[in-house]
Amino acid sequence: MLNDDYNFQWKDIGDIMEGRPNLGNQTHVAAYRLMQYTMRSVLNKRLGGKMAEELFFEAGKLAGEEFCKNILDTALDFYPFIAQLQQKLQELNIGILRIEETNLETMKFIFVLAEDLDCSGLPLTNETVCDYDEGFISGLFKAYTQKDFDVKEIDCWSSGERVCRFKISLKDE
Amino acid sequence: MSERQIIQNITQIINELSAGNFDFSTYNLENEIASCNSTELKELYQSVSHLIDKHRNAKDFILNLSKGNLEIEVPKTNNLISSFKELHSNLRHLVWQTHRIAEGDYNQHIDFLGDFSNSYNKLIAGLKEKQIIEKELEASETQYRILAENVSDVIWKLDLFSGRFTYISPSIYALRGYSVEEAMAQTMEESLTPESVRYIQENLPKRIQAFYTGDESARAQISEVQQPCKDGSIIWVEVVTTFITNKDNKIVEILGVSRNIESRKKAAEQLQLYAMQLEELNATKDKFFSIIAHDLRNPFGAIHNLAELLLENIEIDNKQLVSKIAKLLYDSSKHTFELLQNLLEWAKIQQGGLNFKPELLDLSFILNEETETLAPLINQKEISLELSIPADIQITADKYMLRSIFRNLLTNAVKFTPNNGSVTVKALNDNNNIIIAVKDTGIGLSSDEQERLFKIDRVISKNGTNNERGTGLGLMLCNEFVKKHNGEISVESTSGKGSTFRIVIPQEKNTHLLISEK
Ligand SMILES: [Zn+2]
Numbered sequence: 001m002l003n004d005d006y007n008f009q010w011k012d013i014g015d016i017m018e019g020r021p022n023l024g025n026q027t028h029v030a031a032y033r034l035m036q037y038t039m040r041s042v043l044n045k046r047l048g049g050k051m052a053e054e055l056f057f058e059a060g061k062l063a064g065e066e067f068c069k070n071i072l073d074t075a076l077d078f079y080p081f082i083a084q085l086q087q088k089l090q091e092l093n094i095g096i097l098r099i100e101e102t103n104l105e106t107m108k109f110i111f112v113l114a115e116d117l118d119c120s121g122l123p124l125t126n127e128t129v130c131d132y133d134e135g136f137i138s139g140l141f142k143a144y145t146q147k148d149f150d151v152k153e154i155d156c157w158s159s160g161e162r163v164c165r166f167k168i169s170l171k172d173e
Numbered sequence: 174m175s176e177r178q179i180i181q182n183i184t185q186i187i188n189e190l191s192a193g194n195f196d197f198s199t200y201n202l203e204n205e206i207a208s209c210n211s212t213e214l215k216e217l218y219q220s221v222s223h224l225i226d227k228h229r230n231a232k233d234f235i236l237n238l239s240k241g242n243l244e245i246e247v248p249k250t251n252n253l254i255s256s257f258k259e260l261h262s263n264l265r266h267l268v269w270q271t272h273r274i275a276e277g278d279y280n281q282h283i284d285f286l287g288d289f290s291n292s293y294n295k296l297i298a299g300l301k302e303k304q305i306i307e308k309e310l311e312a313s314e315t316q317y318r319i320l321a322e323n324v325s326d327v328i329w330k331l332d333l334f335s336g337r338f339t340y341i342s343p344s345i346y347a348l349r350g351y352s353v354e355e356a357m358a359q360t361m362e363e364s365l366t367p368e369s370v371r372y373i374q375e376n377l378p379k380r381i382q383a384f385y386t387g388d389e390s391a392r393a394q395i396s397e398v399q400q401p402c403k404d405g406s407i408i409w410v411e412v413v414t415t416f417i418t419n420k421d422n423k424i425v426e427i428l429g430v431s432r433n434i435e436s437r438k439k440a441a442e443q444l445q446l447y448a449m450q451l452e453e454l455n456a457t458k459d460k461f462f463s464i465i466a467h468d469l470r471n472p473f474g475a476i477h478n479l480a481e482l483l484l485e486n487i488e489i490d491n492k493q494l495v496s497k498i499a500k501l502l503y504d505s506s507k508h509t510f511e512l513l514q515n516l517l518e519w520a521k522i523q524q525g526g527l528n529f530k531p532e533l534l535d536l537s538f539i540l541n542e543e544t545e546t547l548a549p550l551i552n553q554k555e556i557s558l559e560l561s562i563p564a565d566i567q568i569t570a571d572k573y574m575l576r577s578i579f580r581n582l583l584t585n586a587v588k589f590t591p592n593n594g595s596v597t598v599k600a601l602n603d604n605n606n607i608i609i610a611v612k613d614t615g616i617g618l619s620s621d622e623q624e625r626l627f628k629i630d631r632v633i634s635k636n637g638t639n640n641e642r643g644t645g646l647g648l649m650l651c652n653e654f655v656k657k658h659n660g661e662i663s664v665e666s667t668s669g670k671g672s673t674f675r676i677v678i679p680q681e682k683n684t685h686l687l688i689s690e691k
Contacts, residue, residue, distance in 0.1 A: 079273065083280035096284065098266035112262045126250050160252045162259040 008062055010070040029117060036118065036132070053131045060132035064139020074144050078104060081144060093117070100165070107149075107170040111137065116164045119157045128156035130164050137166055147171070174205045176214055183221055195229050227251050234261075243268060279304060327431040330417075333424055336361055348410070348433055350403035366407055369398035381424060384416060392416045397434065409438045457523055460646075469516070472509040476502060511584070515646050518577055522653050529571050529657050536566040536600055536607065543579040544598075550587050557595040566600055568607045569680055574654035581647035582611040582674050589615035590671070605680045612673040618666040626664060627652035651676070 016025050043052035068074060071088055072081065079102075086097045094117050101110040114120070118130050134151045141149040148171040155161035174182075179202065186197050206218045230248040235257055237245045243265050247258055263285050270281040279301035283290040321328045321342045330340040338357050345356045362370050376396070384391040393415045400410050411434045417426035479502040486494050521527040540562055544551075551558055568575070586596045594614040601608055618626070626648050651674075655662045658678045666672035 079278050080280060086282075098262060099269050100262065100265040101269065110265075112266065114259070114262070124250075124252065155247060155258070160250045160255055161247065162255040163262045165247075165262065 008066065010066050032117060056131040057135035057138075060135025061139035061142070062135075063132075064136040064141075065143040066139075067136070068140045068143035072140075072144075078102075085140070089113075095120075095164075098163075109168040111166045111168060113164045113166070116157065119164060122158045124160050125158045127159055128153040128164075129158045130156055130166075133164065134166065137168060141168065176209065176211055179205055179209060179214060179218075183217060186221060186225075190225060190228060195225070195232065197225065227253055230254075231257075238264075274300070277304070325432075327429075329429045329431065331361060331427045331429065333426060339426070348402075348431065349400060349408070355403075364400060366399040366401060369400070372396075372398065381416075384424065400431075409434045411437075461520070469509070469512060472505050472512070475505045476509065479505060511580075512646070515577075515581070515650055519646055519650055519653075522650075527574075529574070531569050531571050531658075534568050534570055534572055534575065536568045536609075537562045537564055539572070539575060540579055540598060540600070543576060543583060546580070547583055547587055551596075554587065554590070554592045554594070556587060556590055556593070559595065559597045561597065562600045563602075566602055566607065568678060570658055570678060571654075574657060578651045578654050578676065581651050582676075585647060586611050586613035586615065586672075586674075589613060591615065594671075602680075607678045607680060608675065609678075610673055610675045612671065614671040617668045617670050617672050618664065619668045623664050623666055627662065 040052055040056070043055060047055070072084055074081070076084060082099060082102075089095055089097050095113040096115050098112040098114060099109070100112055101108065103109070113130075113133060116130060116133065118133055122129065130153045134153050138149050138151040141147070141151075150169050150171050152167045153164055154167050155163060155165035157164060182200055182202055182205075186200060186202075189197070202218065206215055209215065227248075230251055231254045234245065234248050234251075234254055237243075238257060238261055243261065245261075247261065248254065267283065267285075270283065273281055274297060279297050281297055283293040283297075322344075324342075325344055325347060327345045327348050328340070328342040329338055329345075331337070332339050337360065341353050341356045343353055345351055345353060349356065351359075356364070361373070365373065380391045380394060393413065395411060395413050397409060397411050399407050401407055411432045413430045413432075415428045416424045417428050419425050479498055483495060483498045483502065486498060518527065537560075540560060544558060544560065583596070583598070590596060590613045596614075597610075597612040599610045599612070626645075652662055655676050655678070660676055660678040662674065662676045664672055664674050
């Protein structure tokens, strides 16, 4: 891990069933959030909040691309693909994906993540915190369409909206 | 306005807000607060204004939501309505899902509002199932349509009540030459020959009755009918018909598959012909062996005995007896030779080894020659022979066969005519048909005998008036040879009063043969 050129690969997640025969695949959401927010704390202090936000977005994007390539069937048409995504996100207890708008002509979408792993139940801070999710969705769309997408979290639990709402649109060329 | 008055006003505003009133323009506190010196009072007013704004936003948002207007800006950082925001998002998702369902995308799962979502998901599952069934149905329908429209068999449906066809596959054109529209326009009766209509009218009601009385085997049946084609021809068709019943097990339709069986029918006819030929061949073989076993064995036996008798009597020098025996020996051997000659000719015909070589012949000359060979027998029986043949009659015929015909007819006439009887031979050219009649005053033939005369499998043998032997072979030969000339042989006879054998040899066809031969 000291390698400066380390590239994430899906196999780096390892064989969980072999490694955790007793504890299995489940863990507490708290453990995930502990990891994320301590990391954010350290990064914010070292590199500043803005840079930390960018890094989380970037990591999320990488995760989204790899998730799409390794878990989803990209040969599916758009709507079946989305149905599959919904199912996988629920299966992995990441969150409940609800779609509010899809326009395949303008390539504009509004996705909502309820009970989001990153932020649901967080104390109110009046700011959106799901930078990693933004990157994740952007990565998914990139892997599925081979095009770059802008993803902006316009509502977040943390900002008092109870759900995280993402506005997705094709990046201007 | 004093600070106390301002506080009273603010208290009143808060009370009104609790009561649901949002219009506070009459208070006009802005200027009073601005000129007020108390920072606490200013902060209080600010907080109250902020609260009023949040309440107003909340009210507008919820009002829109209640009206079903989901395309609204979600008020930011307003915790008063956070649950309504979640509801708003859920409703927007539900609208999106309903749009998708309306587009036929049934991969939607509703996961809020409890019982509502259960019923909604059940509805989606029902739609999905229906979609699958419809797709399967469509696929199988397409499959059957393709099948029906590409097989050479004609598939059709007939409505039993109206008696009209409700479907006929396009292969009807190949079967009967009619287009689907033309065939559909026909009634069932029009699509069949009258005999087949009668057959159907006789059998169908019986079959329907059998089916209704519980005979399930009556549901499907194979029958053979004849159908007229557009070009006027009639074809044999095998039809497999199946009763189609409704839920009350009442027959509503007949499903049919029709197949052209012309070639099968022709093959069956051919087979029957072969069977007949084989039967004839078998009869020929039987006749052949019977002739060898009896007709040839007996005269040879007689010759053998006579020869033995001759040998014995030569020693005792009885010239008179020897002469008598020699005469008998001569007759027997002559008869046997004739028989052998006929047998040989007949065998040749059977083997197809006898060539038909017509040539132009002088009829009178041929007939005279043949009667001369019979002269000894004619003289012996003192029969008067009359030949009435115009000298100029010429005939195109095979010389060998014609001689055989005359030899046999004349031999028979003499054989079956008692002593002192008469035999008349007449010939004439009737419109290019040579007619030759051989008439005798002999014993004649019964009608049963006449019928069996020329048939190999039923041939009769009859001995002559002086007990001359007969085999029936001669007339069969005549028949075969006359047929080779495209002619006809017939007999007129009354038992005990003589017979007339008549042959007709048409000249046109034979002349034509003669020309083509050369
Ligand atoms: Zn969020």
